[in-house]
Structure formats: C-alpha cells, structure tokens
Amino acid sequence: MPIVPPKCPPIPERKLPPRLPPPPPPLPDVDPKFLKILEKYKYNWRLTQLSRARKIVKKFVQKKEPIGYYESPVKPGVLKGKIPERTKDVKTIPLWKLNLQKKYFRTCRNVPKKQRKKRYRIVNANVKKTWNSVYYYYKKALAAKKKKEEAARASIDSKTKKKSKSKAERLKEAIEYCKSIAVPKKVFQPTPKPRKVVKDWNTLLVHLDTLSEPVRKTRKYKRPSIDSQYVDPSKVSPKALKYQISSRVDDLAHKLPERYTRKEKPIIPGAVKRGALKAKITPRIEEISAPKKRADAPEMDVKENPFSVSKNALKYKPTPRIEELAKPVERK
Known part of the structure; x- marks a missing residue:
C-alpha cells in the first residue's frame, strides 16, 4: 500500500489595504471670468x-396648420361672397355663326323682304349681346384700342395734310414753271482776283541787281603748283586755240581709213572652198572615210532544215488532254 501524506490546511490569502488614488495635479491660476465662460x-x-453665421438672413418658415386647413391666396371674404350668374353669357351664340346668318339674310332672295328685315334685326341684336359678353371682352378691348389709335392718326393726318389746290392755282403754277425753264441758264463768271500793286520797271531792276549779288563772298582755296612741270588737265593752251589744222588731219578727223571700214565677207552655209575641191586625200583618210564592215554571223545560227522534227518528238505519245487541246476550235 502506498503511503499517503496528510493533507495540510489551506493558507489564507493576505488582503492588502486599499491604495488611495494619486492626488490631482494642481490647477493653474485661471481668471474666474474665463471659468464662467x-x-x-x-x-x-x-x-x-x-460656427456662428456672420450674417443672419430671415427665411420663410411654414407654420404648422391643423388638418383639413389649406392656405389660399384668395381672401376669405371673397370665398364667402356669392358667385355672379353668367347664364346670359353662356346662352350667347358665337359670333362666327351670327355673321354667317347675317350674310345669308342680306343676300338671300328666297325669303320675303319683311321676314328678311325682321330676321336681320334679330341677328343684329344677338351680335350686340355676344359682343358685350365676357367671352368677347378681350377682343372688344382690342377693337376699342385700335379704333382709338386710328382716330388719333386721322387727327394728325388732318393737321399735317396739305389742302388740295384748285384748278386755276395748279394752272398758274404750271405756267410759272414753264417760264422758269424757258429762260436760258445763268452763266456764273469766276470771281475776280484782287490785283496787287504794280511797281515801276526801273525800281524792279534795281531790286534784281541787289538780289543777284551773293550775300556772302567766301574765298576759295587754290592749290599751289608744287611741280614746275605740272600741267592742269582742264586748262587749254593758247597755242592750241590758234592752231590751224592741215587737210590730212581734217580728213583723218572726218573719214576713217579703209582697213577700219572694211567688212568681212558673209559665210554661206553649205559652200565648199575651191582649195578643198582640188585637194588630194591620203590613203589613211580614205580608209577612215569608208563605212565600217560588220562581222559575218556564225555558221551554227543558220539551220539547213529549219522545219525538221526531232526523233524524240516523233516517238512522243501525247495525253488525252493534249490531244483535246490540239484540236482546232470550231468557229461560227
């Protein structure tokens, strides 16, 4: 039997006293006004x-109304009032129908005259009724406006319109117009230019002399002759002015010698010189002038029997397709 050790009593747990929380940090010195905020x-x-809006705009907010109530733009007093009866307006006949009846009774000859007049009167009365009804109120207003405008236009035209002239006045105007046309046209001469004061000729000559004289007399520089043998090229010697030329010099001055006036003979195309006809050529030139002979073709190119058939061709056996193709085509 195994030896079992005795059981020990459980050790009670030791409970530690509870620890206090750490003290809060010291509050900073804050202004009491700020603490209130x-x-x-x-x-x-x-x-x-x-987050607050800078500008507050008032908006429409719909009120909460009880069930069954709806807002209306119509005044409540109008809703309580009586609706005017328009039965008379409803009864009226359209104008287009009345106009057709009016036209019929005006032109119809089958109906007696008395009845026609009576019916015409009744139709006119109906036209007035329909015209005064609510349905034609807008058209009536437009017609009245148009009538007013026409009256105003007529009054303006009556003021501005020229009065018609009588026959005698028109005839008089025509005669005056014919007279004005018959008169020759007036020739307008140019306006005379104002003439200047003319001075004496002698005074003008004196003035011209004074004007012809230079205002300033400037001395010009003349280059001195450095070389004793220097000759001015533009200067002409007095001997040359007195010199008398001979007849030969005169001829040379006016006529050129023949060697300068001689012209070359013109070249005639195709012409041969006489010396060329008499010339005798060398054998080398004769050899060069002869046309070049071409070499003969080789003997192999020419066949003795060009239409002879080879032996292999005679032994050849054609296919049925070649035989078919070898047949001549039947032409219509």
Missing part, C-alpha cells in the same frame, strides 16, 4: 464662435 460652453469656445 467654460461652464457656459460645453465644447470649445473658439469653435462655437467660428
């Missing part, structure tokens, strides 16, 4: 200030 606003005060 913080108590009022739960969230950040700055955010609430920024």
